[in-house]
Amino acid sequence: MTNADQVLDALGDRTRRAVFARVQRGARSVQEIADGMDVSRPAVSQHLKVLKAARLVTDRAEGTRRLYAVDPTGIAAVRDWLDGFWDEALVAFKAAAEQEAVKERKRR
Amino acid sequence: MTNADQVLDALGDRTRRAVFARVQRGARSVQEIADGMDVSRPAVSQHLKVLKAARLVTDRAEGTRRLYAVDPTGIAAVRDWLDGFWDEALVAFKAAAEQEAVKERKRR
DNA sequence: ACTTACGGTAAGTGATGACTAACGCTGACC
DNA sequence: GGTCAGCGTTAGTCATCACTTACCGTAAGT
Numbered sequence: 001m002t003n004a005d006q007v008l009d010a011l012g013d014r015t016r017r018a019v020f021a022r023v024q025r026g027a028r029s030v031q032e033i034a035d036g037m038d039v040s041r042p043a044v045s046q047h048l049k050v051l052k053a054a055r056l057v058t059d060r061a062e063g064t065r066r067l068y069a070v071d072p073t074g075i076a077a078v079r080d081w082l083d084g085f086w087d088e089a090l091v092a093f094k095a096a097a098e099q100e101a102v103k104e105r106k107r108r
Numbered sequence: 109m110t111n112a113d114q115v116l117d118a119l120g121d122r123t124r125r126a127v128f129a130r131v132q133r134g135a136r137s138v139q140e141i142a143d144g145m146d147v148s149r150p151a152v153s154q155h156l157k158v159l160k161a162a163r164l165v166t167d168r169a170e171g172t173r174r175l176y177a178v179d180p181t182g183i184a185a186v187r188d189w190l191d192g193f194w195d196e197a198l199v200a201f202k203a204a205a206e207q208e209a210v211k212e213r214k215r216r
Numbered sequence: 217a218c219t220t221a222c223g224g225t226a227a228g229t230g231a232t233g234a235c236t237a238a239c240g241c242t243g244a245c246c
Numbered sequence: 247g248g249t250c251a252g253c254g255t256t257a258g259t260c261a262t263c264a265c266t267t268a269c270c271g272t273a274a275g276t
Contacts, residue, residue, distance in 0.1 A: 005122070012120015014113070015234080024196055030253060043235055045254060064243045064252045075194050082190065085132060086183050123264075138223060151265055153224060172222045172273045219276080225269085232263080239256080246249080 003055060004081035007074045010054040015039060019047045020070075023057055028067040111163060112189035115182045118162040123147060127155045128178075131165055136175045 011017055015037075022033045030048065034041040048068060051057045056074035059066050119125055127141060135141045138156065142149040156176060159165045163182035167174050 005125075008116075008119045008125065009122070011116045013234080014117070017113075017116065024193060031251095039234085040236060041253080042237085042255080046234080049254085061243090064250095066253060070193075070196075072194070075190060079190055079194065082183060082187055085178075086180070086187065121264080139221090147264085148266060149223075150225080150267085154264080157224085169273095172220095174223060217276105219274100221274085222272085224271085227268090228266090230263100230265080233260105234262085235260080236258090237256105239254105241254085242252090244249100244251085246247105 002081075003074065003077040006054040007056060007078045008081075010050050010056060010074075011078075013047075015043070016047045016050060019044055020051055020056060023048075023051075023068050024070045028069070029065045030068070031065075033068070110189075111182065111185040114162040115164060115186045116189075118158050118164060118182075119186075121155075123151070124155045124158060127152055128159055128164060131156075131159075131176050132178045136177070137173045138176070139173075141176065 011020070018037065019033060022037075030041060030045055033048075034044040037044065048057060048059070051074075052059060052071075054074045055071050055077070057068050058071045059068050061067075119128070123145075126145065130141050130145075138149060138153055141156075142152040145152065156165060156167070159182075160167060160179075163179050163185070165176050166179045167176050169175075
């Protein structure tokens, strides 16, 4: 399982995307992240575990609190993965469009 | 639910990613896509439905067959979504790194 | 009209995974 | 040492969803 796979699986959940968004907006401790969300703190903790495994966030201890921050690594992984699809998709799309144009011409 | 949400939900499944990859590699009909995969043809059909809703693929009828092709729209949507995170993540990351550097300096 | 190939859909089942409640651990403060 | 706050983890439940089987509609060939 590549890192891109992990990231896509991680971001495949709506709640987890919300957690990730809150971390990115500057939320630090698990409590702060969970506050205002409609899921319990342990749930957030589990989501953070998945996000961390996907290299989307990093954590570090500060006293009894645990501060989370965004990790660009995971984002870079999907980004690269997507770019690959993007390029090949564009090529295929252009080819298909031209194919269509040829057919269109033949019809007349 | 935005298009980016749909795409991320769609790509959150491993099998669906495989289907998408096969379409992108040039597979056209549902049969061709299903051949060699370890799931049945109806399963592939359902996955294609989700991918289509997320604007990741397009379909068009040709006789009794239905040809699928990659649709760049959905990819563009996640790409934009990711780019937003990417930029802000970099900023936050740099800030954090500098914060760390400051602390490091103070320690000495 | 009959048959065959192709594919979408409905219904039902099974498995994955998201969530909560309860517990245990650690660091800070008294 | 005792207490409290902050988190991770476990066990167990519940819901979501991926998958299969069976069925039906449609287009092409005979």
